[in-house]
Amino acid sequence: MKQxxxxxxxxxxxxxxxxxxxxxxxxxxxxxxxxxxxxxILHGERSGKKYMDKIIEVLGLDEEEQQSA
Structure with a gap:
């Protein structure tokens, strides 16, 4: 089984x-x-596009991380 x-x-x-x-x-x-x-989302099986802004906001990720989302 593939990890x-x-x-x-x-x-x-x-x-x-x-x-x-x-x-x-x-x-x-x-x-x-x-x-x-x-x-x-973490494993790339779903984009999580609907939740990505909220994830970035809650975690306080900066612009660099935001663009890789």
Whole structure:
């Protein structure tokens, strides 16, 4: 079975969560998505376009990260 890989944006999101000492569950609650759907976004299986602005806002990502979203 092929192991799923985080996208470059997924890696940035996970790193930012670690920097903030927060969990994916916390991010899900703030953004209003399920943990499963967030995982799909992090692994590139869903674009998450509808939620990307909110994810960027909640995590306080800068312009550089925003453009790679």
């Amino acid at each position: 799923r890989q985080l996208t470059p944006l997924g890696k940035k999101i996970v790193k930012r969560l670690v920097d903030l000492n927060q969990t994916q569950v916390w991010l899900c609650e703030k953004v209003g998505v399920s943990k499963v759907y967030l995982n799909f």
